[in-house]
Amino acid sequence: MNLKPQVVYRYTQNISIFLPGIFLVLFMLVTVFADHSEAAVSSEETKTGDVSVEAEPDTFGLYLENDYFAHSDGGYTSGLKLSWSSGLHDEYPQYAWPHRWLYPLIKHIPFEKKPDLKRNITFALGQNIFTPEDIDSEEVVEDDRPYAGVTYLSMGFHTRKDRSMDSVEMLLGLVGPSSGAEECQKAVHRVFDDIQPNGWDNQLNNEAIIDLVYEHKKKIKRPDPNGGFGYDVILNTGGGIGNALTFYNLGLMFRTGWNIPNDFGIMPIRPISSFNGAMAHSGSGIASDLGVQFFVSIEGRAVFQNIFLDGNTFTDSHSVDKKPMVGDLMTGVNVNMGRGQLSFALVKRSKEFETQNEPQEFASINLSYAY
Numbered sequence: 001m002n003l004k005p006q007v008v009y010r011y012t013q014n015i016s017i018f019l020p021g022i023f024l025v026l027f028m029l030v031t032v033f034a035d036h037s038e039a040a041v042s043s044e045e046t047k048t049g050d051v052s053v054e055a056e057p058d059t060f061g062l063y064l065e066n067d068y069f070a071h072s073d074g075g076y077t078s079g080l081k082l083s084w085s086s087g088l089h090d091e092y093p094q095y096a097w098p099h100r101w102l103y104p105l106i107k108h109i110p111f112e113k114k115p116d117l118k119r120n121i122t123f124a125l126g127q128n129i130f131t132p133e134d135i136d137s138e139e140v141v142e143d144d145r146p147y148a149g150v151t152y153l154s155m156g157f158h159t160r161k162d163r164s165m166d167s168v169e170m171l172l173g174l175v176g177p178s179s180g181a182e183e184c185q186k187a188v189h190r191v192f193d194d195i196q197p198n199g200w201d202n203q204l205n206n207e208a209i210i211d212l213v214y215e216h217k218k219k220i221k222r223p224d225p226n227g228g229f230g231y232d233v234i235l236n237t238g239g240g241i242g243n244a245l246t247f248y249n250l251g252l253m254f255r256t257g258w259n260i261p262n263d264f265g266i267m268p269i270r271p272i273s274s275f276n277g278a279m280a281h282s283g284s285g286i287a288s289d290l291g292v293q294f295f296v297s298i299e300g301r302a303v304f305q306n307i308f309l310d311g312n313t314f315t316d317s318h319s320v321d322k323k324p325m326v327g328d329l330m331t332g333v334n335v336n337m338g339r340g341q342l343s344f345a346l347v348k349r350s351k352e353f354e355t356q357n358e359p360q361e362f363a364s365i366n367l368s369y370a371y
Contacts (some may be wrong), residue, residue, distance in 0.1 A: 056087030056120075057339070057370040059278065063126070063269050069346065069363040073195070074133030075145065076349070076360055078185065079269040081126030088118035088160065102170070106157050111166040111216075114159070122156040122169070122275045129181045130308050133357065135197035143355040146318040147203035148308045149181020150174065150244065158275050163219040165264050167238075169271055171213065175244070175307060176206035205315045209307065211242025213271035215249075223260045227289060231256035234265050236299070243313045245271070245306055251299030251328075259291030261336050266295070266343045268330060268364045278341075278370075291336040295345075299328045309353050320353040332364070339370040 065079035086093045092103065106112060132144035152173025159166050173179070182200040189196055215238030223230030232255050239248040253265045263278035303326055311319030332345025342365075349360040 056089070056118075058087050059083075059085045059275075059368050059370045061085065061366065061368040064365045065269050065347075065362055067360070067362040069361070073135060073197075074131050075352075075356075076128070076362060077131050078129040078188075079126070080128075081124055081269050083122060083124040083275070085122045085275045086120045088120045090118065092119045092121055092157065102155065102157070106168060109168065111159060114161070117159045117161060119157070119159050120275065122154070122158065124154045124156075125152070126154070126269065127151045127179065127181060127184065128269065129185055131185070131197055132199065135199060136195060138198045138201070140202045140318050141199065142318075143320070145309055145320055145353060145356075146311060147182075147197075147200050148175060149179040149184075149203070150209065150308075151179040151181070152209070154271070156275060160264075163222060165217045167213075167215045167217075167275065169213045171209070171211040171242070171244070171271055173209045173244070174206065175209055175312075176204050178206050202318055204307070204317050205312050207243070207307070207312050207314065209242060209244040211240050211244050211271060213240035213242075214238050215271075217264045219264070225262075227259045227291075229256075229258055230260055232260055236264075240271055243305070243307060246304040247301045247306075248304075249299055249301045251297060253295060253297035255293050255295040255334075257291065257293030257334075259289050259336070260293050261291060261334075261341065265297070266332070266334060266345065266364075266366050267297075268328070268345070268347050278368075289337070291334075293334045293336075295330075295332055295334060297328075297330045299330075301326045301328075303352075306352070320355060322353045323351060326350055326352050330364070341368045342366070 061081075061083040063079065063081040063083070065076075067073060067075065067077050092106075128150050130145060130148045132141040132147070134141050134144065150173050152171050154169050154171040156167055156169035158168075182197075182203065185197055186200075188194075215236060217234055217236045219232055219234050221231070221233040223232045234253040234255070236251045236253070237249065240246060255265060261278060263276040265276055267276070303322060303324060306322050307313065309320050309322040311317040327350040329348045330345050332343055334341065334343040336342075345364045345366075347362055347364055349362075351359055
């Protein structure tokens with residue numbers, strides 16, 4: 001195959017953008033699993049008389065969101081997140097070194113002092129992409145949102161009791177060309193022979209972001225723990241502060257169906273969505289019965305800062321006038337069996353800025369596996 005030098009250079013340049021992140025993720029995963037395997041050797045099982053009590057499993061999660069099902073390619077156009085969650089324990093696991101420097105701070109938070117808590121940690125890597133509706137134009141689309149992308153790492157601490165869960169998460173990331181969002185979107189469009197987005201030269205400038213987020217969830221109605229048909233109602237409230245997003249949120253989820261899992265429901269990609277408080281084990285181990293549930297949720301957010309609409313914090317960039325209140329309506333179905341869980345949802349989001357033509361719609365897919 002005879003490739004032109006400029007073609008080789010272009011693809012080499014694109015790949016090089018992702019190398020630091022790839023090496024960082026590989027290094028962290030190797031460290032986590034190396035330490036985890038050592039811990040597993042010493043505490044693979046806890047013996048109580050002649051009965052073996054298995055620990056809660058760790059979980060991998062894949063989140064994928066796209067506006068394809070809305071037959072559009074603008075606004076919040078794509079989201080991808082990979083997550084890892086430790087099992088729930090009496091104390092935070094000590095094998096994930098990225099979290100260790102935060103332990104002394106987390107232990108002073110008031111909800112940490114509640115009795116009989118189960119604790120876990122999460123780690124996630126993700127990327128979100130935003131574009132105006134007119135992706136064919138090379139000029140700034142003045143009355144539409146800026147081109148923007150963010151690639152981020154997040155670390156979370158979670159505590160849960162039977163009917164409630166508290167979460168704190170720190171998110172670190174990059175907005176702008178260094179996020180690699182332009183290259184990712186163009187590569188996907190080439191694969192599917194789609195229209196190329198031509199306005200990425202107008203995207204937000206490079207900026208490091210740091211956000212701190214808290215959320216509380218509570219089951220105000222829970223299903224029969226023995227399984228079968230039932231329903232539950234879950235309240236969530238919280239907020240975040242940072243140069244990417246500063247907000248307050250309040251929401252409610254209703255689930256009904258067969259064998260509702262012992263967790264706090266599925267959320268679209270956002271801060272604190274890496275862990276839903278799942279407790280996989282019953283008295284006889286991981287439940288093997290098939291479960292199918294339908295769910296609907298509504299959430300409102302008071303938005304004080306949104307870098308993807310307000311533009312860069314420290315430099316001049318394209319921006320639009322954001323709306324102070326935003327709402328999400330999500331409907332979907334979840335299927336769980338044994339160690340796996342798969343959900344599909346459609347999300348309708350109200351207008352986020354004053355000159356937005358219509359509300360945003362996108363699909364959200366979540367796949368998780370406990371091991």
